Amino acid sequence: MSKVISKFVPAQRVTEMSLSSTLAVMQKADTLKRAGKDVIDLGAGEPDFNTPxxxxxxxxxxxxxxxxxxxxxxxxxxxxxxxxxxxxxxxxxxxxxxxxxxxxxxxxxxxxxxxxxxxxxxxxxxxxxxxxxxxxxxxxxxxxxxxxxxxxxxxxxxxxxxxxxxxxxxxxxxxxxxxxxxxxxxxxxxxxxxxxxxxxxxxxxxxxxxxxxxxxxxxxxxxxxxxxxxxxxxxxxxxxxxxxxxxxxxxxxxxxxxxxxxxxxxxxxxxxxxxxxxxxxxxxxxxxxSPQNTVEEMLAEYKKRRDYLIPALNSISGIECVEPEGAFYAFPNIKKIIENNSQVKTSDQLAEYLIDQAYVALTAGSAFGSEGYLRISYATSLETLKQGVERISACVEKLIK
Ligand SMILES: Cc1ncc(COP(=O)(O)O)c(C=O)c1O
Missing domain, CATH: 3.40.640.10 (Type I PLP-dependent aspartate aminotransferase-like (Major domain))
Structure with missing residues (x-):
C-alpha cells in the first residue's frame, strides 16, 4: 500500500502560536521519569498538596x-x-x-x-x-x-x-x-x-x-x-x-x-x-x-520553602534571586553564568543542560519574555527542593569553572 500523506495544513493563527513551554518541560520530565530517571521536577506550576x-x-x-x-x-x-x-x-x-x-x-x-x-x-x-x-x-x-x-x-x-x-x-x-x-x-x-x-x-x-x-x-x-x-x-x-x-x-x-x-x-x-x-x-x-484553614496551611508551607530556597539559590555563585512576595515561583537571574560561557549561552540552553546533566526540570526565562532568568517552582517538598538546589549548584560549578 502506498504511504498516505496528510494534506493537513494548520491555519495561520495556529502556526503563529507555540505549545506551552511549561507543559513541554513537564512532558520531558515525564518521559525521563518513565525511563526510570530520578528527575527533580521544579517545572510544574502545580501544588503538590491533595485537594482538601x-x-x-x-x-x-x-x-x-x-x-x-x-x-x-x-x-x-x-x-x-x-x-x-x-x-x-x-x-x-x-x-x-x-x-x-x-x-x-x-x-x-x-x-x-x-x-x-x-x-x-x-x-x-x-x-x-x-x-x-x-x-x-x-x-x-x-x-x-x-x-x-x-x-x-x-x-x-x-x-x-x-x-x-x-x-x-x-x-x-x-x-x-x-x-x-x-x-x-x-x-x-x-x-x-x-x-x-x-x-x-x-x-x-x-x-x-x-x-x-x-x-x-x-x-x-x-x-x-x-x-x-x-x-x-x-x-x-x-x-x-x-x-x-x-x-x-x-x-x-x-x-x-x-x-x-x-x-x-x-x-x-x-x-x-x-x-x-x-x-x-x-x-x-x-x-x-468553608473555613479557609487549608489555604492558610498551604501558604505557611510555601513560605517555609521560599525562606529556604531564596538564600540557597543566592549562595550559588553566578545566581542572584530577588525574594518573591507571592505565588510559588523563584525567578533567579543567571546572566553571570551564561555570559561568556562556552557551553551554555541562553536560559534555554541552561535549562536543557540542567535536565540533561542533572535531571532537574525547570523553565527558561525566555518562555516568560525575560532572557537571562530561570523559573523554579517551589510547589514541591522541601526535601525535593534541597536535592534540586544541590544538583543545580554542582552543575553550575562545573559550568563556570
Ligand atoms: C498566571 C496564571 N493564570 C492562570 C492560570 C490558569 O490556571 P487554571 O486554568 O488551572 O485555572 C495559571 C496556571 O498555571 C497561571 O499561572
Whole structure:
C-alpha cells in the first residue's frame, strides 16, 4: 500500500502560536521519569498538596445525588452566589450574578475574555516577565502584544511604565499579581494609579488573580475588586480554584466584571465547553464557603520553602534571586553564568543542560519574555527542593569553572 500523506495544513493563527513551554518541560520530565530517571521536577506550576477532604466529599455527594447533568452555561446560581459571597467577604464588593461567569479553569476565562474584547490589530500591554499563555492568546485573537519590560524596576510594575506604552490602539492591559513567574506583586497604590490610566485612556484591564491568596507577610492580599466602582468598570477579574485549593485537575475558574463583557463571554462559552463540570461546581461551593484553614496551611508551607530556597539559590555563585512576595515561583537571574560561557549561552540552553546533566526540570526565562532568568517552582517538598538546589549548584560549578 502506498504511504498516505496528510494534506493537513494548520491555519495561520495556529502556526503563529507555540505549545506551552511549561507543559513541554513537564512532558520531558515525564518521559525521563518513565525511563526510570530520578528527575527533580521544579517545572510544574502545580501544588503538590491533595485537594482538601471536605471539597472531595462535596464532589462525592454531587455524584451520589446524580448532580451530573448540564447546568446553566455560566454556572449554577449556587456556585455564582458562593463566588459573590467569597469576593464580598474578601473585599466588601458585592458583584451581581450577571457579572459572574464560571468556566473550566482560569485559562478558559482568559481565553474567553480576550476573544470577546480584542479585534485584529488591537494592542495588548503585557508586563514582562509574563505568564506563557498571555501572548499566545493575544496572537490567537490576531492582536499585537506590546511588552513592558519590568526588569529595570526589579519586576515591580509601575504606572509610569504602563503610561509610556499606551497608544491610541491600546485595548487591554493584562496584570497578574502575584506574578507567575516572578512572584512580584503590584502594590495597591500602583494598581490604583494604573486603573486610573485605564479610565483616562479608555482601555481595559484583565486582572489575573490566580495566586491572589498566596501572598507572604508583611505583604497583603489585594484584589482589583476592592477598587471603587468607577475604576472597576474597565476591569475584568479572572480567578481560579486551581492553586488556592489544590484543584488543578478539576478545572474551575471564574470571571467577574461588567455584565456586557460577561454576557459575551458566556455566549462564546455556550458554543465551546458549555458549563464547567457540574461536580466541580459543587466542589467549588464547598471550597469557597468553608473555613479557609487549608489555604492558610498551604501558604505557611510555601513560605517555609521560599525562606529556604531564596538564600540557597543566592549562595550559588553566578545566581542572584530577588525574594518573591507571592505565588510559588523563584525567578533567579543567571546572566553571570551564561555570559561568556562556552557551553551554555541562553536560559534555554541552561535549562536543557540542567535536565540533561542533572535531571532537574525547570523553565527558561525566555518562555516568560525575560532572557537571562530561570523559573523554579517551589510547589514541591522541601526535601525535593534541597536535592534540586544541590544538583543545580554542582552543575553550575562545573559550568563556570
Ligand atoms: C498566571 C496564571 N493564570 C492562570 C492560570 C490558569 O490556571 P487554571 O486554568 O488551572 O485555572 C495559571 C496556571 O498555571 C497561571 O499561572
Amino acid at each position: 477532604e471536605h471539597i472531595k466529599q462535596a464532589a462525592h455527594l454531587a455524584i451520589d445525588e446524580n448532580f451530573t447533568r448540564y447546568t446553566p452555561t455560566a454556572g449554577t446560581k449556587e456556585v455564582k452566589d458562593a463566588i459573590i459571597n467569597y469576593i464580598a467577604s474578601e473585599t466588601s464588593t458585592r458583584y451581581e450574578p450577571s457579572e459572574v461567569v464560571v468556566s473550566a479553569g482560569g485559562k478558559q476565562t482568559i481565553f474567553n475574555a480576550l476573544l470577546t474584547l480584542i479585534n485584529p490589530g488591537d494592542e495588548v500591554l503585557l508586563p514582562a516577565p509574563y505568564w506563557v499563555t498571555f501572548p499566545e492568546v493575544v496572537t490567537l485573537a490576531e492582536a499585537k502584544s506590546i511588552v513592558i519590560d519590568t526588569e529595570p524596576t526589579n519586576f515591580q510594575l509601575t504606572a509610569e511604565q504602563v503610561k509610556a506604552s499606551i497608544s491610541p490602539r491600546t485595548k487591554l492591559l493584562i496584570l497578574n499579581s502575584p506574578s507567575n513567574p516572578s512572584g512580584r506583586i503590584v502594590s495597591p497604590t500602583e494598581f490604583k494609579a494604573i486603573a486610573e490610566l485605564a479610565v483616562e485612556h479608555n482601555f481595559f484591564i484583565l486582572s489575573d488573580e490566580c495566586y491572589y491568596k498566596f501572598v507572604y507577610p508583611p505583604h497583603k492580599t489585594f484584589s482589583a475588586a476592592s477598587l471603587s466602582k468607577e475604576l472597576r468598570t474597565n476591569i475584568l477579574i479572572c480567578g481560579s480554584l486551581s492553586k488556592t485549593y489544590a484543584m488543578t485537575g478539576w478545572r474551575l475558574g471564574y470571571a467577574l466584571g461588567a455584565k456586557e463583557w460577561i454576557s459575551e463571554m458566556v455566549k462564546v462559552q455556550s458554543h465551546s465547553t458549555s458549563n464547567p463540570s457540574s461536580i466541580g461546581q459543587r466542589a467549588a461551593i464547598a471550597a469557597l464557603s
